[in-house]
Amino acid sequence: MYKIVKKEVLVPNTVYLKAEAPEIARKAEPGQFVILRVDEVGERFPLSLAGWDKKAGTLEVLFLIMGRSTMKLSALGEGDCIRDIVGPLGRPTEIESYGDTLCVCSTFGVGPMIPLIKALKKKGNKVTSVMEAKDEAFLFWEDRLKSVSDETHVVLGDGSRGEYRRASEFLTKHLKSGNKVDRVFAFGRVFMMMECSQATKPFGVKTIVGLTPIMVDGTGMCGCCRVSVGGETKFTCVDGPEFDGHSVDWGLLVKRKRAYLREEALAFDLWQLDKLRRIAELSELPGRVSVV
Amino acid sequence: MTEKPKLNLNRVPIPKQAPEARRENFSEVALGYAEEQALEEASRCIDCKKPGCKDGCPVYVDIPGFIKAIQNGDMPEAVRILKSKNSLPGICGRVCPQETQCELTCNLAKKDAPIAIGRLERYVADWEIAHPEAIRRGEEGVNCNGRRVAVVGSGPAGLTCAADLARLGYEAVIFEALHVAGGVLMYGIPEFRLPKTIVQGEVDYVKSLGVEIRLNHVIGKIATVDELLENGFDAVFLAPGAGAPMFLDIPGENLSGIYSANEFLTRTNLMKAYLFPQYDTPIQVGKRVAVFGAGNVAMDASRCALRLGAEEVYIVYRRSRTEMPARLEERENAEEEGVIFKLLTNPSRFLGDQRSIVRAVQLHEMELGEPDASGRRRPIRKPDSEFMMEIDTAIPALGTRPNPIIPSTTKGLELTKWGTVLTDEATGRTSKERVWCGGDMATGAATVISAMGAARRAAISIDIYLKGGN
């Protein structure tokens, strides 16, 4: 059991959690993830490490509420326990002195980007961060990103901040105007990572992306997380999760991620129904008039 | 002995759920002997002077001894004899490939009527569970000798080694990657063949000996083998199995609806996808399912697919019936339940629809040529024999290989060309000081009982080494 020590709802669909897991925190490195199971009937699902404190023995995750598992996790509060956390899994990011780096993130990708930027800075890299969000209401941690990067740009989908609506547009313009970029990292929505890879490809700038296929064990035992990179099949949990965005078969990744749409919708609906039923039960306390 | 007892060559059949009923549920197929049946079967054993049976058992169970105890109605004694050599009899009685082990070498096998040793073993183990008061569990009087051994993996090898070490006074700590202990017994072999309560009972027994089990610990990630050795463990026994799935390596294999047998079985057994949506993990099984391979894993996957609602399930195998590696009993069970064997057939590519979900597989016919290195006749592709089969789900069950996480993070651990850990068979010692290995990680995918045998030898070797005997 792993106790939640801090919880924050950052924007309506995104939650930050800090939990006690000293052994995992001790070994965590940028680019790694954990697999969680919320309760006894829960599924195993991965979340990237958004931070850790080796001394305090805690680790941090940041997640988007997508369906049953993330909804269940978001329903836990400070002091509650997560049934299982396994990690740190996956290969850590390769961090070297690249020179000028561009770190692009959207939604939950902001989480793992923070420790990565810190590590890049330690190695003497210049870091320009780019954050993409739908609109002002879904923007969070801009201050954190600014505090660790040399330069930060925010791109909003409604065009309310500057000329761009997508991070990839920023990238294209940035590269076209002759800015030196030695390496790009992109974490977050699959489409964002794909678009960024497409944007940097003509300029030959190596672009590392963090892939998020469906996983089960996270240790290389099932093959559920297989992706195709440069024509070769790779297991994301042990060979990745980071790959060269120019070689990833994005179409396959997207289709495999959608394999369980029907089941996911059913699981989610039933979970909500269950909650509604419980609320209904509670409201039928004696003496109360139940509103139907 | 003057009067020779009359040989009884009628093996007592084991009661089973009817095929039509059992393909609708995940309850155990074989129901186990009742007392009279066990007594009758036990009475067939002629207590040979040279009992061949014992030679066939990798852990040298005193087979005539425990059978005699059944005959005498002394069940606690039967349990004691069995457990002195085999700490997991409820499991072995159910899943050992007896027809190639103890029952193959039973002297009555020559007469085509070997004693049903596995079924009797199961009977004894189940009796013990039903009579918890009859036998004192947990050993007394073992003094902790203050030495600590780390065991990596909680499959049959890890459980056996830890139990043996605990009995010898060691503090054994098992590190298990998954959220439950038991290894393949939990995530691979289905409920209907090996009920999880039986495995849990055996795990609890091992714990009762003082063994600590730390779940959610992937060694190589949360701590390396070297870190274990540096941080208070005197020795390490590696038993992480060989869990990495192999694929066919043909076009279209990454389409949705194509599961490795490991994924299919893990979702079903470990994550209980057959109880979705009460349990959160989903699984998809279409009307027509093709399983590739013919080992125990393939049989388990095909029988799970039937129970998950598939209408037609095929085992596609490139050799013929005689070369099938699965246990005979499971082959028969699968066929009774309606699994269709498509022998001498091999796939060459998968085809999907616009959503990238598998819809068909291209197959071709095979014929058998000269024997190959494994001694089995080599399958050769028949020219111009291609044909298409429509399917909704495909499950390659081609076997597994060692997971590289431990080898890639452990300095000085020599491997074989198959990726298994180079291990001395007699002692379990590896090329690395203070590190032993056993089970599938040392041999490649094998059997429960061979993993246990190796673990037992390693426990003895570790004990000798740590007591300075070398």
Ligand SMILES: Cc1cc2nc3c(=O)[nH]c(=O)nc-3n(C[C@H](O)[C@H](O)[C@H](O)COP(=O)(O)OP(=O)(O)OC[C@H]3O[C@@H](n4cnc5c(N)ncnc54)[C@H](O)[C@@H]3O)c2cc1C
């Ligand atoms: C290495 C890795 C790191 C990730 N890091 C983060 C993170 O830091 N924050 C975050 O919000 N999300 C992250 N994800 C995605 C996250 O795992 C899924 O959003 C989550 O599992 C959805 O589960 P659900 O039940 O809430 O939604 P569901 O309704 O089950 O699914 C919604 C979508 O999530 C994906 N998904 C479903 N089940 C799984 C699964 N078992 N494993 C992976 N994806 C699945 C599918 O594409 C699905 O369509 C990461 C994924 C991977 C592989």
Ligand SMILES: Cc1cc2nc3c(=O)[nH]c(=O)nc-3n(C[C@H](O)[C@H](O)[C@H](O)COP(=O)(O)OP(=O)(O)OC[C@H]3O[C@@H](n4cnc5c(N)ncnc54)[C@H](O)[C@@H]3O)c2cc1C
């Ligand atoms: C579907 C299926 C059916 C089978 N049927 C039969 C049968 O009928 N009869 C028979 O005799 N044999 C059968 N076998 C084979 C038998 O199960 C194996 O030979 C046996 O389980 C091997 O035991 P083991 O202890 O070496 O490994 P496993 O049982 O594989 O256990 C290894 C354990 O180690 C854990 N682990 C792996 N890596 C790490 C790590 N880095 N850190 C911590 N823990 C780790 C794994 O999660 C696992 O729990 C079957 C196998 C399968 C897959």
Ligand code: SF4
């Ligand atoms: S352990 Fe297996 S091989 Fe040995 S006697 Fe029992 S069933 Fe036979």
Ligand code: SF4
């Ligand atoms: S060889 Fe067969 S008949 Fe003889 S003692 Fe062993 S089990 Fe009994």
Ligand code: FES
């Ligand atoms: S999640 Fe099972 S192999 Fe990667």
